[in-house]
Amino acid sequence: MSGKKIKVLHAITRLDRGGSAENTLLTVAQANMDRYEVSLVTGPTEGERSPTEALARTRGVHMAAAPHLVRNVSPFADLRAVWELWRLMRQGRFDIVHTHTSKAGLLGRLAARLAGVPIVIHTPHGHVFYGYFGPMVTRLFVWLERWAAGFSQRVISLTEKGAQDHVDFAIAAREKFVVIHSGINFSPFDPDGPSPQAVRAELGIPAEGMVFGTLGRLTAIKGQEDLIEAFAAVRERVDNAWLLLVGDGEEREALIAQAERLGVMDRMVLAGWRQDVYAVLAAMDxxxxxxxxxxxxxxxxxxxxxxxxxxxxxxGGVAELLADDVGLLVDASSPRELGAALSQLAGDAERRQQMGEAGRRRAADYSVEKMVAKIEALYEEVLAEKGLGR
Incomplete structure (x- = not known):
């Protein structure tokens, strides 16, 4: 192996509090800096930024900006973004460009092709083939993904189901896809942090309450509207039921209005984004x-x-995570089924404990260290195929 570091550029649209940004930041922050020189280019981020960005900067990741790389479709801005990315790639002479999410994936891969980057890898972090757009826009995205996959050496799927969805939509042949689970940084999960009782007291939830909770951006695709509707039914069946929403987003006011309309606002707490994720999760049942x-x-x-x-x-890949009775699965957009499952678990303390222990054992396989090792093994595989990096 030569002394020259392999230059890798990651590209993502924004560095918000979502899972895609967190995954990308952990990938660059935990990279083997003795082997790789790592850069990350992003578009503008509105709202709260991922706290993991500071770790990436501390680790020596080179940060760059593409001001016109925005999430919404805008022909003028998109062309400017391709030019910004192309210029960065030409100047940086990168060996690998690794794009993340749909928009940065399309524009970044086009720019990499135009810049003559030898290796292009893409992680979609899910897909937009259903649940986001109408039929016509979805067909356009499918076509664009097929086109961009043609000049990608590999596409990383977070789950087997995600890879199969891409194959079913004829994005590319199965051999182009590699499954690497998203890694979680478990180090901030401090068992010596605030007690569940202390967190509940802070949030105004009684110690004896049965707390149903969720964590994520308050946005339509995350389905909190269905959860609130389900909770309205659960409250009628479960004594002292509470609903805890951790996160923030554009649907916040609409969700508050829905809770008020359904008469459950007095039992719903919106905690916003929290740094003490483990403590807040521990306060849930x-x-x-x-x-x-x-x-x-x-x-x-x-x-x-x-x-x-x-x-x-x-x-998506949720069924893989909860297989073998690690959790309960319900159909999407089915508040009645969701409410029934939540009520069922609320009434069965022994099953809750069994599921909790089984879930802990499975979650341990999703560490950030394992994710980064697999991604870098993929880099080395593709470098060898191209006769580079040795």
Missing amino acids: IFALPSLNEGMGKALVEAMYARLPCVATRV
Whole structure:
């Protein structure tokens, strides 16, 4: 192996509090800096930024900006973004460009092709083939993904289901896809942090309450609207039931209005984003993931690691996580089924404990160290195929 470091550029649209940004930041922050020179380019981020960005900077990741790389479709901005990315790639003379999420994946891979980057790898972090857009826009995205996959050496899926979805939509042949689970940084999960009782007291939840909770951006695709509707029914069946929503987003006011309309606002707490994730999860009794679409479900793994029994929708790779009775699965967009499952678990303390222990054991396989090792093994495989890096 030569002394020259392999230059890797990661590209993602934004560094918000979502799972995709967290996954990307952990990938760059935990990289083998003796082997790789790592850079990360992003577009502008609105709202609260991921706290893991500071770790990436501390680790020596080179940060760059593409001001026109935005999430919404805008032909003028998108062309400017391709030019910004192309210029960065030409100047940086990168060996590998690794793009993340749909928009940065399309524009970044086009720019990498135009810049003559020898290796292009893409991680979609899920997909937009259902749950996001209408039929016409979805067909356009499918076509664009097929086109971009043609000049990608590998596509990383977070789950087997995600890889199969891409194959079913004829994005590329199965051999182009590699499954690498999203890694979770478990080090902040401090068992010596605030007690569940202290967190509940801070949030105004009684110690004896039965707390149903979720964690994630307050946005339509995450399905909190269905959870609130389900909770309205659960409250009629479960004594002293409470609903705890951890996170923030554009649907916050709409969710408050819904809770007020259904008469459950007095039992719903919106905690916003929290740094003490483990402590807040430990204050819950049952975790719910009501998403309409998911890549893998980072918040679900965190809840499992916190020994919470989980109820989640049967979307993306969630079924793989909760297989073998590790949790309960329900159909997406089915508040009645979700409510029934939550009520069932609320009435069965022994099953909650069994699920919590089984979930903890499974979650341990999703560490950030294992994820980074697999990604870098993939880099080395593709470098060898191209006759580079030795």
